[in-house]
Every structure is written in structure tokens, then in C-alpha cells.
Amino acid sequence: MGEKITLSVIKADIGSLAGHHKVHPDTMLAATRVLADAKKNGLLIDYYVTAVGDDLQLIMTHKKGTDNKEIHGTAWNAFEEAAKVAKDLGLYAAGQDLLSSSFSGNVRGMGPGVAEMEFNERPAEPIVVFMADKTEPGAFNLPLYKIFADPFNTAGLVIDPRMHDGFIFTVLDVYEGKAIDFNIPQDLYDLLALIGTPSRYVVKFVHRKDGEIASVISSERLSLIAGKYIGKDDPVMIVRAQSGFPALGEILEPFSFPHLVEGWMRGSHTGPLMPVGIKDAKMTRFDGPPRVAALGFNIKNGNLIGPSDLFDDVAYDETRRQAQIIAEYMRRHGPFMPHRLGPEDMEYTTLPDVLKKLEKRFRPFELGYKPKLRHELEEL
Numbered sequence: 001m002g003e004k005i006t007l008s009v010i011k012a013d014i015g016s017l018a019g020h021h022k023v024h025p026d027t028m029l030a031a032t033r034v035l036a037d038a039k040k041n042g043l044l045i046d047y048y049v050t051a052v053g054d055d056l057q058l059i060m061t062h063k064k065g066t067d068n069k070e071i072h073g074t075a076w077n078a079f080e081e082a083a084k085v086a087k088d089l090g091l092y093a094a095g096q097d098l099l100s101s102s103f104s105g106n107v108r109g110m111g112p113g114v115a116e117m118e119f120n121e122r123p124a125e126p127i128v129v130f131m132a133d134k135t136e137p138g139a140f141n142l143p144l145y146k147i148f149a150d151p152f153n154t155a156g157l158v159i160d161p162r163m164h165d166g167f168i169f170t171v172l173d174v175y176e177g178k179a180i181d182f183n184i185p186q187d188l189y190d191l192l193a194l195i196g197t198p199s200r201y202v203v204k205f206v207h208r209k210d211g212e213i214a215s216v217i218s219s220e221r222l223s224l225i226a227g228k229y230i231g232k233d234d235p236v237m238i239v240r241a242q243s244g245f246p247a248l249g250e251i252l253e254p255f256s257f258p259h260l261v262e263g264w265m266r267g268s269h270t271g272p273l274m275p276v277g278i279k280d281a282k283m284t285r286f287d288g289p290p291r292v293a294a295l296g297f298n299i300k301n302g303n304l305i306g307p308s309d310l311f312d313d314v315a316y317d318e319t320r321r322q323a324q325i326i327a328e329y330m331r332r333h334g335p336f337m338p339h340r341l342g343p344e345d346m347e348y349t350t351l352p353d354v355l356k357k358l359e360k361r362f363r364p365f366e367l368g369y370k371p372k373l374r375h376e377l378e379e380l
């Protein structure tokens with residue numbers, strides 16, 4: 001076993017170019033300077049700064065473990081420096097995700113999204129960092145199910161003895177702040193009963209049965225932190241690959257299906273998740289469609305070797321085409337559900353204000369029956 005390394009992926013929307021569209025390179029540079037200093041000072045072993053849509057992404061390696069004050073503080077500084085540049089350049093929504101004016105020891109709950117894992121580095125440690133924009137953490141539920149629980153996706157679940165025992169999924173109820181573990185494949189149907197509601201139940205970790213961490217996902221929901229709609233909670237995810245974990249191709253395979261996710265325009269619409277290379281990771285049509293990029297690295301003595309831009313590949317052309325067709329089909333519904341989200345998920349958007357305004361204009365109407373609403377039925 002190699003050294004204990006922590007991989008921290010921390011992201012925030014600190015302002016973007018031409019609307020909620022794309023990170024400006026100067027803001028990336030400002031963040032890079034902070035991480036370069038932290039590397040020089042020995043706090044970070046290595047780092048990689050990138051961006052997907054309007055989200056600035058900090059990928060960092062170190063030996064400080066997860067939830068470390070110095071690491072989170074460094075990420076916060078990087079975002080603040082980047083936000084300063086965003087303000088100077090007059091970029092849109094400068095400082096958007098920095099919900100607090102001062103750092104309080106951990107960026108979780110302050111706006112940024114966080115996915116961190118600590119592990120003993122294997123002799124070869126391939127990992128994939130997924131970064132999505134215009135969607136929410138639950139968007140990874142379906143791909144995670146396929147990667148770690150579906151033998152039609154992951155051949156290794158059937159034919160690799162090291163994976164044959166299955167995995168443990170930790171699922172969060174992000175409304176209540178509760179976690180539950182599912183032993184897969186035994187608890188498969190119970191798992192699906194929850195994670196099919198991705199706005200509330202979010203896969204947070206996947207572990208191998210021997211305790212090795214396989215995947216971690218950011219679970220911060222901005223609207224639940226701020227109590228109002230600010231931006232969608234564009235998520236990040238880390239997955240370890242190969243030799244006892246799913247193969248790289250098994251990890252990427254679910255993204256060949258552009259499944260429907262919540263987010264898109266004003267965080268209030270359903271649309272297909274389109275896998276793209278970093279060069280195409282910018283939001284255009286109806287502020288989307290929601291996109292996901294994936295960078296593949298090897299970690300060696302904590303150094304980030306790579307990356308390879310995994311979806312920047314012809315093998316995903318058909319998926320992208322399919323995503324465009326689905327986007328077109330969904331868009332034709334305009335403001336109608338299920339393209340527009342249901343009222344439960346619109347809770348924190350501006351729609352409640354519109355409905356409130358209309359309240360005064362409602363008058364009684366004799367339906368001819370007394371409607372029995374579900375919660376009343378439950379009380380009977």
C-alpha cells in the first residue's frame with residue numbers, strides 16, 4: 001500500500017462571461033495563483049484548475065485528509081481572488097456562490113460544492129473527475145447505479161472476482177440531513193426506491209465491501225443552504241478506476257445515455273445530460289443543455305498525471321446528437337411540465353412570488369364536490 005493521499009475537488013460559480021455561460025480565463029488564473037502558492041508552501045502536493053460552464057473547478061491533492069481547514073481555506077481564498085477579478089471585469093453574477101463574507105473553517109455550507117476522498121495510493125491510481133453544470137447532485141444517481149450496481153453496464157460485477165461481492169451505497173436525504181447505507185446487490189430495490197427521487201435522495205459515497213472508497217459526490221444544495229434559489233447545485237464526482245474498481249470504460253459507459261436531469265434554464269427545467277469535452281463545456285441553448293465533462297488522471301505520489309479529456313471523443317458524438325434531439329423535444333413543451341419542474345422543486349425559485357401575486361385574484365368556485373387532498377386522506 002502506498003501513502004495516504006487526499007483528493008479534493010471543490011467548485012464554485014464566482015461569476016462568468018456573457019451571462020451564466022462560461023468561466024473567464026482571468027478568473028481561472030487568479031485561482032491558479034493561490035493554488036500555486038499553496039503548492040510552493042507544501043500544503044498542496046499538486047493541483048489542476050479547470051472550468052465547466054460557469055463553474056470554476058479546483059482539483060487538489062494533499063495529505064491533510066478530508067474537511068481540512070487549511071485546504072478549504074485555500075480553496076476559499078482561490079474563489080475570493082477569482083471573484084475579485086470577476087468583479088473587476090464586470091462578469092455576470094460575480095461572487096454568486098460565495099454565500100458568506102468570511103471563511104468559517106469549512107467551505108461546505110458556504111456555497112461551493114465539495115467532493116473529497118482519502119485513500120492509500122495504489123501503485124497505479126487511475127481516477128476520473130466528473131463535473132456537471134446546470135444540474136444537481138442527484139444527476140449522478142443514475143450513472144452511479146449503472147457503474148456500481150448494474151451488470152448490464154459493468155461486466156466486472158459478473159466476471160471480476162474482486163468486484164463480485166458488490167458495493168455499499170451511502171445515500172443522503174438532503175432535506176432532512178440523514179444518511180443510509182445500502183448493501184448492493186442485496187438491497188438493490190430499496191436503493192432504487194430512494195435514488196429515483198434525485199432531488200431529495202443523493203448518493204454521497206460508494207465503498208467496496210472491504211471498506212475501500214470507490215466514489216464520492218458533492219451533495220451541497222445551494223437553495224437549501226440559502227433558503228432561496230441562487231443557482232443550481234452543479235455537482236462534481238470522483239470515481240476510482242481499474243483493478244478491483246470498475247474499468248474506465250465501465251465508468252464512462254452510463255454517460256452514453258443522455259438521461260433527463262433537473263436544472264437547465266433557471267434551475268427549473270428537465271433536460272438531457274450531454275457529455276462534452278472541456279472545449280464544449282459552455283452553456284448556450286436555453287442556458288444549457290445540462291452538460292458533464294470528465295477528466296481522467298493517474299495519481300502518482302500525490303501528483304496529478306494528465307488529464308485526459310474523456311468525453312472529447314467521437315465515441316460520444318451519437319450521445320450528443322441524441323441529447324440535441326431530446327433537448328429539442330423537451331423545449332417544445334415551453335412552460336409546461338414535465339419540461340418545467342413540478343411545484344415541489346420550484347419551491348425556491350421566483351415562481352412562488354408570481355403565484356402569491358395571483359392569490360388576491362382567485363375567487364370561490366363551486367366544484368360540485370369537496371376535493372379530498374392527499375394529506376387529508378392520510379389523516380383519515
Ligand code: F6R
Nearest residue numbers: 020134231232264265266267287
Ligand atoms: C441556472 C442558471 C441560469 C440562470 C438564468 C437567469 O442554473 O444559472 O439558467 O438561472 O440565466 O439568471 P438571472 O436571474 O441571473 O438573470
Ligand code: MG
Nearest residue numbers: 013020054231
Ligand atoms: Mg451562474
Ligand code: MG
Nearest residue numbers: 054055133234
Ligand atoms: Mg453553474
